[in-house]
Amino acid sequence: MRITLNGQTREIEADPDKPLLWILRDDLGLVGTKYGCGQALCGACTVHVDGQAVRACQTSIGDVIDRAVVTIEGAFGRVAEVVEASWTKLDVPQCGYCQPGQVMAAIGLLNTNRKPSDAEIDDAMSGNLCRCNTYQRIRAAIHEAARVLGA
C-alpha cells in the first residue's frame, strides 16, 4: 500500500485493517503519536489525513491508501510553527503525554478557522483529553497562535 507520510511516499506492507496508530508507532518508529484509549475517546493519537484531524487508533492503514498522512513529527508550515511556538511561550504541557494530539488538533482548527472563539476552541478540542488539566493553557495558546497568525 502506498501512502504519503510527512511529505514522503511510503510503501507499507501490512494487513489493510491494521490501525494506522500501530503502523506509525511500531512499524515506522514515529512514536510522537500516542496511544491513550484505542477507542477514539481521548485524542492522544490525533494525526492529519488530507489536512483533517483524525484518530489514528480508529483509522486503518487501508483507509489512507494514496492519502496524505501527517504526524507530529512532520507538522511543518506556518500554522504548525506558530502553534508550537505558542505552546512553548505559554508553557502548556505538564506531563506532555496528550500534547502531540492537542497540537495536531489545534493546527487542524487554525487551518480552517484563524480566529476561533472560546466556544469554537472548546468544541474543536473537546475530543482531546488531558489528565493534567492543561485546558486553560491550551485555550490561551490557541488564542495566542491566532493572534500571531492574524498579525
Ligand code: FES
Ligand atoms: S488512542 Fe486514539 S483516541 Fe485515544
Ligand code: FES
Ligand atoms: S499534559 Fe499530561 S495528560 Fe495532558
